Amino acid sequence: xLRILLALTCSCLALAAVIQPPGGVTIRxxxxxxxxxxxxxxxxxxxxGGKIARVGNASGPVTYDLSAxxxxxxxxDVHVHPLWHFGPDGRFQPxxxxxxxxxxxxxxxxxxVMNGFxxxxxxxxxxxxxxxxxxxxxxxxxxxxxTSAGQINEYSGGQRGSPRQPSTPDQIREAVRNLxxxxxxxxxxxxxxxxxxxxxxxxxxxxxxxACGEAKALGLRTLVHAHSPESIKASVLAGCTQIEHGNFxxxxxxxxxxxxxxxxxxxxxxVLQNYIENKPKYLGIGxxxxxxxxxxxxxxxxxxxxxxxxxxxxxxxxVYGTDAVAGAHGRNxxxxxxxxxxxxxxxxxxxxxxxxxxxxxxxxxxxIGAVAPGLDADLVAVDGDPxxxxxxxxxxxxVMRGGTVVRSDR
Ligand SMILES: [Zn+2]
Numbered sequence: 001x002l003r004i005l006l007a008l009t010c011s012c013l014a015l016a017a018v019i020q021p022p023g024g025v026t027i028r029x030x031x032x033x034x035x036x037x038x039x040x041x042x043x044x045x046x047x048x049g050g051k052i053a054r055v056g057n058a059s060g061p062v063t064y065d066l067s068a069x070x071x072x073x074x075x076x077d078v079h080v081h082p083l084w085h086f087g088p089d090g091r092f093q094p095x096x097x098x099x100x101x102x103x104x105x106x107x108x109x110x111x112x113v114m115n116g117f118x119x120x121x122x123x124x125x126x127x128x129x130x131x132x133x134x135x136x137x138x139x140x141x142x143x144x145x146x147t148s149a150g151q152i153n154e155y156s157g158g159q160r161g162s163p164r165q166p167s168t169p170d171q172i173r174e175a176v177r178n179l180x181x182x183x184x185x186x187x188x189x190x191x192x193x194x195x196x197x198x199x200x201x202x203x204x205x206x207x208x209x210x211a212c213g214e215a216k217a218l219g220l221r222t223l224v225h226a227h228s229p230e231s232i233k234a235s236v237l238a239g240c241t242q243i244e245h246g247n248f249x250x251x252x253x254x255x256x257x258x259x260x261x262x263x264x265x266x267x268x269x270x271v272l273q274n275y276i277e278n279k280p281k282y283l284g285i286g287x288x289x290x291x292x293x294x295x296x297x298x299x300x301x302x303x304x305x306x307x308x309x310x311x312x313x314x315x316x317x318x319v320y321g322t323d324a325v326a327g328a329h330g331r332n333x334x335x336x337x338x339x340x341x342x343x344x345x346x347x348x349x350x351x352x353x354x355x356x357x358x359x360x361x362x363x364x365x366x367x368i369g370a371v372a373p374g375l376d377a378d379l380v381a382v383d384g385d386p387x388x389x390x391x392x393x394x395x396x397x398x399v400m401r402g403g404t405v406v407r408s409d410r
Contacts, residue, residue: 024046024047024048024049024053025046025047025063025064025403026044026045026046026047026058026062026063026064027044027045027047027062027063027064027066027071027379027400028042028043028044028058028062028064028065028066028067029042029043029044029045029066029067029069029070029071029381030042030066030067030068030069030070031043031069031070031071031385032045032055032070032071032072032371033070033071033072033348033351033371033386033387034055034073034370034371034372035072035073035351035352035355035356035369035370035371035372036352036355036356036370036372037348037352039348039387042057042067043055043056043057043071044056044057044058044062045071045371045377045379047377047400047403049403050376050377050402050403050404051374051375051376051377051403052371052372052373052374052375052376052377053373054373055371055372055373064398064405064408066381066397066398066410068383068410069381069382069383069397069398069410070381070382070383070384070385070386070392071371071379071380071381072116072351072355072371072379072380072381072382072386073355073356073368073369073370073371073375073378073379073380074116074117074118074119074143074355074368074378074379074380074399074400074401075116075117075118075119075320075332075333075354075355075380075393076117076118076119076120076121076320076354076355076358076359076362076368076369077112077117077119077120077121077320077321077322077324077332077358078120078121078223078242078265078319078320078321078358078361078362079121079123079223079244079265079267079321079322079323079324080112080120080121080122080123080321080322080323080324080329080332081122081123081124081125081323081324081325082105082108082109082112082120082122082128082131082145082329083101083102083104083105083108083125083127083128083131084104084108084325084326085100085101085103085104085105085107085108085326086104086278086281086326086327087100090281091281091282091285092278092281092282092285092288092326093326094285094286098127098130101127102127102130102131102134104326105127105128105131106131106134106135106140106142107329108324108329108330109131109135109140109141109142109143109145109329110140110141110142111329111330112142112143112324112329112330112332113141113142113143113399113401113406113407114141114330114396114399114406114407115330115331115332115333115394115396116333116380116382116393116396116399117143117332117333118143118144118368118378118380118399118401118402118406119143119144119146119358119359119362119364119368119378120143120144120145120146121145121146121147121186121223121321121362122145122146122147122148123147123148123151123186123188123223123244124147124148124149124150124151124184124186124188125147125149125150125151126149126150126182126183128145128147128149129147129149129182129183131145132145132147141406143401144368144401144402146185146186146362147183147184147185147186148179148184148185148186148187148188148223149179149182149183149184149185150179150182150184150188151188151189151190152172152175152176152179152187152188152189152190152211153189153190153202153203154166154167154190154202154203154204154207155167156171156172156175157171157172157173157174157175157178158171166204166207167207169206169207169209169210170210172207172210172211172214173210173211173213173214175211176210176211176214176215176218176220177214177218180218180220184220185220186215186220186221186222186223186362187211187212187215187220187221187222187223188222188223188224188225189203189208189211189212189222189223189224189225189240190202190203190224190225191203191208191224191225191226191231191232191234191235191240192225192226192227192228192231193227194287194292195227195245195247195272195295195296195299196287196288196289196291196292196293196295196296197287197292197295198295199227199228199231199247199248200227200228200230200231201226201228201230201231201234202231203231203234205234205237205238208224208234208235208238208240209238209239211238211240212224212235212238212239212240212241213238213239216239216241221241221242221361221362221363222239222240222241222242223240223241223242223243223244223265224240224242224243224244225244225245226243226244226245226246227245227246227247227248228248229248229249229250229252229253232246232249232253232256232257233252233253233256236253236256236257236260236262240262241262241263242262242263242264242265242319242361243257243262243263243264243265244265244267244321244323245265245266245267245323246264246265246266246306246310247266247299247302247303247306248302248306249264249266249306249309249310251309251313254309254310254313254316255313255316257313257316257317258313258314258315258316258317259315261317262317263317263318263319263361264310264316264317264318264319265318265319265320265321265361266303266306266307266310266318266321267303267321267322267323267335268303268304268306268307268335268338268339268342268343269322269334269335269336269337269338269339269342269343270322270323270324270328270331270332270334270335270338271322271323271324271325271328272296272297272299272300272303273300273334273338274324274325274327274328274331275288275293275296275325275327276293276296276297277327278326278327279293281326281327304338304342304343307339307343307344307345308343308344311343311344311345311349317357317360317361318345318353318357319353319357319358319361320335320336320350320353320354320355320357320358321335321358322334322335333393333394336350336351336353336354336390336393337390337391337393337394339353340390341390347386347387347388347390348387350390351386351387351393355369355370356369356370357369376401376402376403377400377401377402377403378400378401378402379398379399379400380396380398380399380400381396381397381398381399382394382395382396382397383395383397397409397410398410
């Protein structure tokens with residue numbers, strides 16, 4: 001019965017879209033949260049040519065009646081790994097063939113957009129570009145993908161083989177230029193080791209200045225994996241534009257990021273929890289050792305405490321990234337729920353971070369991240385009021401990306 005009802009609903013929707021007169025699609029929302037800190041009741045949004053044309057009040061019929069729902073801008077995740085997936089044996093498959101990885105990526109990106117995320121930033125590998133092309137060529141469901149197309153570390157651009165010598169600043173600069181040539185829209189670099197290996201600084205100040213200076217000269221943003229306070233400080237002072245993770249950030253470096261206008265992307269609610277939930281699927285691969293898992297378990301209360309201090313740091317621009325890896329795709333919103341429930345962030349602030357603040361961090365605030373005229377029609381409707389109960393963000397009922405309906409299961 002439910003299936004028949006759903007089928008009927010869907011065909012009516014399709015019909016509604018077909019008979020819609022030229023001049024746009026309209027959506028009525030019971031509540032609108034605009035992504036820039038505003039909210040209001042009973043709104044009609046008009047969409048023309050994939051863009052939001054008008055946000056106001058109107059009576060009369062609409063294309064999509066979402067008066068029982070809350071409408072928000074499409075969600076944004078600034079730190080994902082789209083190609084990370086579990087293989088046929090159920091285990092993490094870092095070494096799959098390009099075809100296997102893209103197949104995993106297609107599934108991951110479908111799960112991501114179906115749960116309200118219309119833009120993701122991958123930090124990132126060359127395969128992202130092939131994945132994006134496949135989604136576009138075959139009009140498969142997925143979010144807009146921004147990618148770093150690779151990563152820089154202390155050996156990038158240097159000689160291969162073992163023992164390796166750390167690269168010179170000139171070699172690092174060349175590696176940055178090569179990434180740009182291969183399609184990087186931002187540069188991702190590692191200023192510190194993984195949390196599983198202690199998170200200590202790995203790139204020197206000279207290397208960081210070379211990477212972030214060269215990227216800036218090319219007009220590219222720089223996202224820096226940095227856990228220790230020393231690695232965060234060195235990255236900020238080298239002119240890098242965004243810090244990822246920051247698990248061991250002190251009040252001093254949180255304030256330094258705020259003063260320098262550096263975006264901060266703490267990942268406190270999904271990545272560590274997902275690894276622990278999926279431990280048998282990762283254990284024994286690379287640095288996913290018992291010691292590595294012990295370090296991640298210890299890190300959870302540490303990152304929650306760090307996040308509480310980050311929220312209280314005046315003018316700190318906190319963006320929304322999850323570090324989604326295999327097992328986490330499609331569950332990206334869990335980060336927001338932990339930030340609010342355990343980290344003390346106000347729901348409205350979490351939503352601004354998830355939308356307009358993250359758009360600003362990608363220099364896309366004129367295209368996405370808000371429900372406002374002139375922006376792309378990336379819209380999500382959820383069941384409930386996320387300002388009263390943040391878990392409402394999980395209950396996605398409708399997703400539109402660039403004016404195209406991706407999901408409608410009301
Ligand atoms: Zn990552």
